[in-house]
Amino acid sequence: MLQTKIEIRIRYAETDMMGFAHHGNYAAWFELARVRMMDEFGYPYREMESDGFHLPVLEMHTRFQRSVTFDDIVAVEATLREKPSARVRIEYRVLREDREVASGSTLHAFINTEGRPVRPPRRFSRGMEAVFAKRPD
Amino acid sequence: MLQTKIEIRIRYAETDMMGFAHHGNYAAWFELARVRMMDEFGYPYREMESDGFHLPVLEMHTRFQRSVTFDDIVAVEATLREKPSARVRIEYRVLREDREVASGSTLHAFINTEGRPVRPPRRFSRGMEAVFAKRPD
Amino acid sequence: MLQTKIEIRIRYAETDMMGFAHHGNYAAWFELARVRMMDEFGYPYREMESDGFHLPVLEMHTRFQRSVTFDDIVAVEATLREKPSARVRIEYRVLREDREVASGSTLHAFINTEGRPVRPPRRFSRGMEAVFAKRPD
Amino acid sequence: MLQTKIEIRIRYAETDMMGFAHHGNYAAWFELARVRMMDEFGYPYREMESDGFHLPVLEMHTRFQRSVTFDDIVAVEATLREKPSARVRIEYRVLREDREVASGSTLHAFINTEGRPVRPPRRFSRGMEAVFAKRPD
Numbered sequence: 207m208l209q210t211k212i213e214i215r216i217r218y219a220e221t222d223m224m225g226f227a228h229h230g231n232y233a234a235w236f237e238l239a240r241v242r243m244m245d246e247f248g249y250p251y252r253e254m255e256s257d258g259f260h261l262p263v264l265e266m267h268t269r270f271q272r273s274v275t276f277d278d279i280v281a282v283e284a285t286l287r288e289k290p291s292a293r294v295r296i297e298y299r300v301l302r303e304d305r306e307v308a309s310g311s312t313l314h315a316f317i318n319t320e321g322r323p324v325r326p327p328r329r330f331s332r333g334m335e336a337v338f339a340k341r342p343d
Numbered sequence: 344m345l346q347t348k349i350e351i352r353i354r355y356a357e358t359d360m361m362g363f364a365h366h367g368n369y370a371a372w373f374e375l376a377r378v379r380m381m382d383e384f385g386y387p388y389r390e391m392e393s394d395g396f397h398l399p400v401l402e403m404h405t406r407f408q409r410s411v412t413f414d415d416i417v418a419v420e421a422t423l424r425e426k427p428s429a430r431v432r433i434e435y436r437v438l439r440e441d442r443e444v445a446s447g448s449t450l451h452a453f454i455n456t457e458g459r460p461v462r463p464p465r466r467f468s469r470g471m472e473a474v475f476a477k478r479p480d
Numbered sequence: 481m482l483q484t485k486i487e488i489r490i491r492y493a494e495t496d497m498m499g500f501a502h503h504g505n506y507a508a509w510f511e512l513a514r515v516r517m518m519d520e521f522g523y524p525y526r527e528m529e530s531d532g533f534h535l536p537v538l539e540m541h542t543r544f545q546r547s548v549t550f551d552d553i554v555a556v557e558a559t560l561r562e563k564p565s566a567r568v569r570i571e572y573r574v575l576r577e578d579r580e581v582a583s584g585s586t587l588h589a590f591i592n593t594e595g596r597p598v599r600p601p602r603r604f605s606r607g608m609e610a611v612f613a614k615r616p617d
Numbered sequence: 618m619l620q621t622k623i624e625i626r627i628r629y630a631e632t633d634m635m636g637f638a639h640h641g642n643y644a645a646w647f648e649l650a651r652v653r654m655m656d657e658f659g660y661p662y663r664e665m666e667s668d669g670f671h672l673p674v675l676e677m678h679t680r681f682q683r684s685v686t687f688d689d690i691v692a693v694e695a696t697l698r699e700k701p702s703a704r705v706r707i708e709y710r711v712l713r714e715d716r717e718v719a720s721g722s723t724l725h726a727f728i729n730t731e732g733r734p735v736r737p738p739r740r741f742s743r744g745m746e747a748v749f750a751k752r753p754d
Contacts, residue, residue: 217645217648217649218496218497218502218645218648218652218662219496219502219504219644219645219648220645221496221497222492222493222495222496222497223392223492223495223496223497223498223499223500223549223550224397224399224497225497226399226497228370228492228493229370229399229400229403230367230368230370230371230374230493231367233365233366233367233370233630234367234628234629234630234631237367237628237629237630238628241629241688250688251629251687251688252687252688255360260361262361262363262366262407262410263366263407264406264407265404265405265406265407266366266403266404266405266407267402267403267404267405268402268403268404269401269402270399270400270401270402270403273399273458275497276497276662276663277652277661277662277663321410354508354511354512355508355511355515355525355633355634355639356507356508356511356633356639356641357508358633358634359629359630359632359633359634360629360632360633360634360635360636360637360686360687361634362634363634365629365630367630370493371491371492371493371494374491374492374493375491378492378551387551388492388550388551389550389551412634413525413526413634414515414524414525414526497666498671498673500673502644503644503673503674503677504641504642504644504645504648505641507639507640507641507644508641511641529634534635536635536637536640536681536684537640537681538680538681539678539679539680539681540640540677540678540679540681541676541677541678541679542676542677542678543675543676544673544674544675544676544677547673547732595684
């Protein structure tokens with residue numbers, strides 16, 4: 207399992223006239239946690255793109271349990287629970303003061319710079335093998 | 344059933360360095376179609392908010408089937424299929440040249456200006472009664 | 481002189497908790513008017529980019545005279561007043577019900593796909609020659 | 618003089634298809650630095666709004682000297698150079714690896730919750746008196 211937690215402080219520009227953070231921003235927050243997870247995994251997103259791979263979002267699901275607003279400090283936790291095959295599924299939790307305020311998931315697949323579906327880069331697959339290797343009993 | 348279709352032209356600001364519209368923008372596009380649907384239904388969102396009601400998003404699900412990019416003209420179709428009770432569920436399709444490129448749904452509930460869950464405004468409920476009234480045989 | 485006017489309806493996602501459209505959105509609105517101006521000029525931005533040219537913003541100035549909010553319909557007018565040389569200067573006015581609510585300008589220069597400053601594409605220069613040609617007396 | 622420096626890591630969602638951070642994002646970055654400056658000044662923006670005051674942007678000017686992109690870490694420095702009267706002027710510099718990549722300024726005035734221009738809140742004025750008090754020789 208891979209798990210990363212980041213902290214963000216909600217921007218004024220991210221609020222809407224209802225007084226809360228607009229729900230459209232969670233995509234960027236999930237992405238921030240996902241990018242950091244890739245950093246910690248050892249294959250930064252930036253390097254992956256220089257290698258000619260992109261990891262677009264095929265599906266995104268979000269449940270908004272409690273609203274958050276300007277200046278709130280929230281933690282965004284990204285979890286990669288199962289060894290990815292052709293598809294990569296990542297789960298997210300958003301917490302404010304240790305209480306879950308939203309949760310969600312994204313599903314991804316690799317494409318090349320021409321936009322065609324491709325196998326995961328070897329550096330990615332090998333790293334995942336290592337992460338999900340069976341522990342010796 | 345209520346159904347509305349709007350057309351949008353994708354903004355340069357909505358693209359990302361992958362060369363496509365960033366997936367975070369679909370929330371705003373769905374919202375545009377939802378707002379227009381409320382206009383056509385006869386209870387504009389703006390009036391609903393002046394009446395003291397908000398309709399935040401509780402859940403959002405999106406499937407991104409094909410990428411779209413700058414200057415593409417896409418249609419966003421919002422459909423309210425079942426008579427809403429305490430919760431309002433709306434489905435969406437995004438089409439480019441009549442081909443579905445994304446689909447999704449949002450789930451909503453009414454809150455008042457203090458953020459507390461409330462029953463739907465009467466104007467909304469009555470209008471929905473009329474829309475979903477059984478046709479005489 | 482080149483002049484183009486577009487109409488936009490302000491998105492809920494563009495508002496902030498002050499209750500108005502966040503000032504960060506005007507960059508995208510100016511861009512929408514600029515893109516449409518290039519369409520009308522006969523060299524769509526999309527084609528210019530396929531030809532290997534980009535037109536990034538070097539400077540942007542905006543005066544916000546009156547606030548606008550969700551659902552407001554505003555006109556955004558882009559004006560290219562002088563024949564562009566290496567630099568392209570465009571002015572903007574934002575109007576609601578024919579009253580100016582904001583104004584601004586952007587300054588641009590052409591770069592190639594490697595990010596290096598280059599001369600304007602010939603198609604652009606020739607078109608501008610035609611637009612700004614002295615009228616015969 | 619008041620001066621605050623924050624660090625931000627550029628989000629993927631903030632890039633555009635040119636491959637750089639879209640110029641529309643600088644408004645939010647300047648705002649982040651401005652908000653932090655108010656925190657350090659001792660009158661957090663959030664408290665100021667609870668007190669019934671808003672500080673909208675009347676003007677914004679930006680010069681974009683060098684492009685920045687995804688994952689770049691940039692410093693945003695906000696400076697309040699002169700004691701504000703009815704109007705508050707703040708200057709900004711954006712730096713990457715200690716090199717200026719953009720600069721700008723915003724001009725603000727206080728309004729109340731009805732949107733009417735008002736004098737600065739006393740807590741703000743007094744704090745500014747203290748900051749800009751003449752040093753005894």
